[in-house]
Amino acid sequence: MYGLRFHTAVFAAKMTKKLLTLTGRKGTTLPGQIALRICPDLLAVYGKILGQRTVFITGTNGKTTTSNLLVHFLREDGRNVISNSLGANLIQGIASTLVEGVDLADYHDQAVVLEVDEATIGNVIAHLQPKAVVVTNFFRDQMDRYGELDTVVEMVGSALKKAPNNTTVILNADDPLVTSIAPEGKQVVYYGIESSQFDATSHSEVRDGKFCRKCGSNLQYSLYHYGQLGFYDCPSCEFTRPTPAVVAEDVKLLQEGIQFNVGSVTGFINSPALYNVYNALSAITASTVFGVQDEVLVREMGYMKTQLGRMERMTAANGRNLMLTLVKNPTGFNEVLKVVEHETRPVELVIILNDRYADGTDVSWIWDTNIERLHQLADLRRIYCSGTRAEDFAIRLRYADLGNITELVEGDIASVEQALRDLPDGHMLYILSTYTSLYNIRDHLLNQGGKEYAPENRASVS
Amino acid sequence: MHLKIAHLYPDLLDLYSDRGNVIILQKRVEWRGLRATVDEITVGHEPDLSEYDILVLGGGMDREQGIVAEDLQKRRENLQQAVEKGTVILAICGGYQLLGNYFETAGGQRIPGIGLLDIETVGAKVRMVGNVVAEMEIEGVKTNIIGYENHSGKTYLGKNVQPMMKVIKGYGNSGEDKFEGVRQGSVFGTYLHGPLLAKNPTLADYLITLALRRKDLSVRLDQLEDGLEARTQQKLYKRLVESR
Numbered sequence: 001m002y003g004l005r006f007h008t009a010v011f012a013a014k015m016t017k018k019l020l021t022l023t024g025r026k027g028t029t030l031p032g033q034i035a036l037r038i039c040p041d042l043l044a045v046y047g048k049i050l051g052q053r054t055v056f057i058t059g060t061n062g063k064t065t066t067s068n069l070l071v072h073f074l075r076e077d078g079r080n081v082i083s084n085s086l087g088a089n090l091i092q093g094i095a096s097t098l099v100e101g102v103d104l105a106d107y108h109d110q111a112v113v114l115e116v117d118e119a120t121i122g123n124v125i126a127h128l129q130p131k132a133v134v135v136t137n138f139f140r141d142q143m144d145r146y147g148e149l150d151t152v153v154e155m156v157g158s159a160l161k162k163a164p165n166n167t168t169v170i171l172n173a174d175d176p177l178v179t180s181i182a183p184e185g186k187q188v189v190y191y192g193i194e195s196s197q198f199d200a201t202s203h204s205e206v207r208d209g210k211f212c213r214k215c216g217s218n219l220q221y222s223l224y225h226y227g228q229l230g231f232y233d234c235p236s237c238e239f240t241r242p243t244p245a246v247v248a249e250d251v252k253l254l255q256e257g258i259q260f261n262v263g264s265v266t267g268f269i270n271s272p273a274l275y276n277v278y279n280a281l282s283a284i285t286a287s288t289v290f291g292v293q294d295e296v297l298v299r300e301m302g303y304m305k306t307q308l309g310r311m312e313r314m315t316a317a318n319g320r321n322l323m324l325t326l327v328k329n330p331t332g333f334n335e336v337l338k339v340v341e342h343e344t345r346p347v348e349l350v351i352i353l354n355d356r357y358a359d360g361t362d363v364s365w366i367w368d369t370n371i372e373r374l375h376q377l378a379d380l381r382r383i384y385c386s387g388t389r390a391e392d393f394a395i396r397l398r399y400a401d402l403g404n405i406t407e408l409v410e411g412d413i414a415s416v417e418q419a420l421r422d423l424p425d426g427h428m429l430y431i432l433s434t435y436t437s438l439y440n441i442r443d444h445l446l447n448q449g450g451k452e453y454a455p456e457n458r459a460s461v462s
Numbered sequence: 463m464h465l466k467i468a469h470l471y472p473d474l475l476d477l478y479s480d481r482g483n484v485i486i487l488q489k490r491v492e493w494r495g496l497r498a499t500v501d502e503i504t505v506g507h508e509p510d511l512s513e514y515d516i517l518v519l520g521g522g523m524d525r526e527q528g529i530v531a532e533d534l535q536k537r538r539e540n541l542q543q544a545v546e547k548g549t550v551i552l553a554i555c556g557g558y559q560l561l562g563n564y565f566e567t568a569g570g571q572r573i574p575g576i577g578l579l580d581i582e583t584v585g586a587k588v589r590m591v592g593n594v595v596a597e598m599e600i601e602g603v604k605t606n607i608i609g610y611e612n613h614s615g616k617t618y619l620g621k622n623v624q625p626m627m628k629v630i631k632g633y634g635n636s637g638e639d640k641f642e643g644v645r646q647g648s649v650f651g652t653y654l655h656g657p658l659l660a661k662n663p664t665l666a667d668y669l670i671t672l673a674l675r676r677k678d679l680s681v682r683l684d685q686l687e688d689g690l691e692a693r694t695q696q697k698l699y700k701r702l703v704e705s706r
Contacts, residue, residue: 140477143612144591148477148523210473211525330479361592362610364655367482391694395660398690399482399489 002045009039013099028088032095043091043127046098052131052166054112055286056121058156059136059178061332062279063089063115066136068307069283071113076300077292083113085307090120094128111290118152119145122159132289133163134170134282138177139227140208140368141329142360149177149208157181170285172278173244174229180213180239189289191281192244193225196251196260198274198338200224206330206368214239226274226338227331246285248277253342267301271311272339275332280304309438311339313453314445316420321453322429324445326438327351328360330368336432337373345428346379350419352387352412352433352441359434363389372400381427382407386415387437412437413444463681464497465673468514470557471522471530472502478612480520480554482657486666487516494684505533512544515673519557521613521655527556531573534560538576545578548676550669551649554658558643558651559583559615568614579646580620589614594632594654595702596642600668606630607642608661608698609654617653619644626652631702648672661695663688 013035020027035042047054057066067083074081082101084093094114102110116124125133138153146152160169160183172178173192182188201223209228212219217236224230233240248260248267257270260277262284269276280301287297306312311325327333340347355361374380383402385393386409397406409415416431423429433441446452469484484500491498503509511517522530534541545551551561559565562581565573569585589612596607607627616636619625625635626643634642635653643652650669652658659666667683674681 143478147589147612147614150523150525206476216525216529362478362612362655364479364482364610364657367479367485367657367660391690391697392660394690395694396482399485399660403690 002049003039005039006042006045009035009042010099010104012038013096017096017100028084028096029090029092030096031099032092032097035099036092036095041127042095043098043124046102047128049102049104049107050110050112050128052129052164053110054114054128054130055290056125056128056130056133057113057115057136057282057286058118058121058133059172060118060139060141060152060329062136062275062282065276065279065306065310066134066282067113067115069280069304070286072304073283073287073292073297073300074111074113074290077287077296079111080109081111081113084115089115089117091123094120094124118156122155122162125159126162129164130167132168132170132286133160134286135160135172135178135181136278136282137172137175137227137229138208139329139331140206140365144360144362153177153181153213157183160186168289170282170289172229172282173242174225174231174278175209176219176228176232176239176241177209177213179242182242189246189285190242190244191246191278191285192241192248193251193260193277193281194247194249196225196248196274196277197253198225198251205334205370208331212237212239226335246281246288248281251277262301265298265301267304269304269306270313271306272342273311273335274338275335276306276311279306309442311336312442315451315453316445317449318420320420320423320425320427320429322420322431322445324431324433324438324442326435327432328434330365333366333369333432336430337370340430341373341376343377343428345426346381346424347377348381348419348423348427348429349383350415350429350431350433351383351385351393352415352431352437353385353389353393354387354412354434354436355389356436359436363392366393366396369396371396371402374400374402381405382419384409384415384419386410386412387434412441416441416444463674463677464499465491465516465670466514467498467500467516467518468509468511469500469502470517470519471504471533472520473504474526474530475520475522475557477523478521478555478655478657480518480655480657483520483552483554483659484518486657486659487518487670490663490666490686491670493686505529511537511540512547512549514544514549515676516669517544517549517551519551519553519560521555521557527560528573530556531560531575534576535574541576541578545647545649548648548672550673551578552658552669553649553651554655555613555653558653559617561649561651562617563620565615578649579644579651580622581617581644581651582620583615583617586614586616590633590637592632593698593702594634594642595630595699596627596632596634596654597630598627598665600664605662605664606695606699607654607665608695608702609652609656609658611653612655613653622646626650661691661698663691
């Protein structure tokens, strides 16, 4: 027994969830909100019940993909896993996930994987006492909600200090903003990329965290992966890229995805974007902290699937090939452009830009994308713009001298329909969408008879 | 004719994609068959700023703004000289605040500006965030301006400056007086991102015209096809103002 309040809260939340489901709604936040109102220390009770079988994943990009890969590894290892896989990562969503998932009669084998919003982690970490916390990266994103990037980094940094002393902190060694918040006195494990075909010794991309957060000097780089991620070193103090314990080497782009080596194991992800290597590395590192069996991990690393709507290949009902991906900030967008650039078939694009709350209400960020890079594509036919801020993107394209192939279409689904209808056979359609249209588009494509892409054979798995 | 643009502190004041303003100014000059070049100037570079026709400053984070505030002090006289020679200055958000008399943080610490604009800014706890619709008189014609603000500093005007725009929707300088931005001669300061010039081509052309007048008083720009921007303005005006 955990007290009457707790049980009342859980009961009320479960009833709410049932009612919401009956009326056809997903109910990812309301049940938790009700439970927290009835029992304010709900999360602390769950923290005791779960006794350090919880892992948090936070950071700007890659939370959802990392969570899903980790959930997959844990399930393959035979664990009973609870997660907020629909991305409800604020406190109410986390409470809803726990109320729904934790089996109060039999919880000893349950593990919990939670992606946690950067502004929320400080409010939940002391209660839930995670066994491990993963920090993926920090990029400028949704400044309408958080203000400055420094504020976000600071929030997560102070949350890590509040974690129990035996929590393992898993950090991206290549991001100086992330490593700057490594907490003292706690076990820290780093992961990073050693070598990749995308590496450069200089670049002109928008780069956050140019300055050492310890002393303010300009960080020096011997190598860039993308954004501010790479091999950095402060010329004025001892701040430098820590040596990662888990490393990816020889990252290579293949037709079907991306390949890399971790020690003697070759990993493969079915989605060709460099950032997914980081997502895989952080999930692999967290799996080892959780004691996932080596043979399970090695087997599953050979073919990893990223989740829905993240550089996801699909075949439309009319047989046309397409790729659907979320875009929400300049760094992520620029990484998608690099993949598009490698396309050998003639290319058409749909860009859906919305400015609803979940998308971020400020669309200025599109001016920090290197959309001009599209000129390097040998055969770029057309760019459709849609969404609540379609015109803003069309203006951006005009100033990138791409206005002559830009077409505005009213309605997100209508734009995809039109693009697919007019797409010649053998051409490739890339659909880039902000958050609030992503799943609508995906559901629509499947409802119309489209299919998730299934490779005929698992290429390149060694 | 050749328009010389300087983008000041592109590495430090780069938070809200204000570099778009530089792209827009350059393209709109080039599309008229004129030449436009952009120099990036930051800490450690010491060119004569009065050689430039337009100077552009964006917004940045507190830490970076501190570095710029210090460096700008060294350029105070040079900037004064530039303004006397008619150089147009467009300063956004953090850059705008730093051209004023001072910025007082919420904690009461006073960071001196360079006094190029007669304004004072005081840090507040609540951020003013969201879309802005405003009205600006450009060469006698009332023109709608649409942008996006995200600031916690409240800016108050001294007696030597005029507000640049009147707020129709949004907070503006302080959220108290319906003013947005300031104009003092050829110096323009505003909180509006978007970037500012993206949806406001009339303002972009006005700044270009003012800058070109340094060389040729009779300069007139050819009209460009800005139908897309006009439609975008109408759509947003309807959504942000009329359907409130």
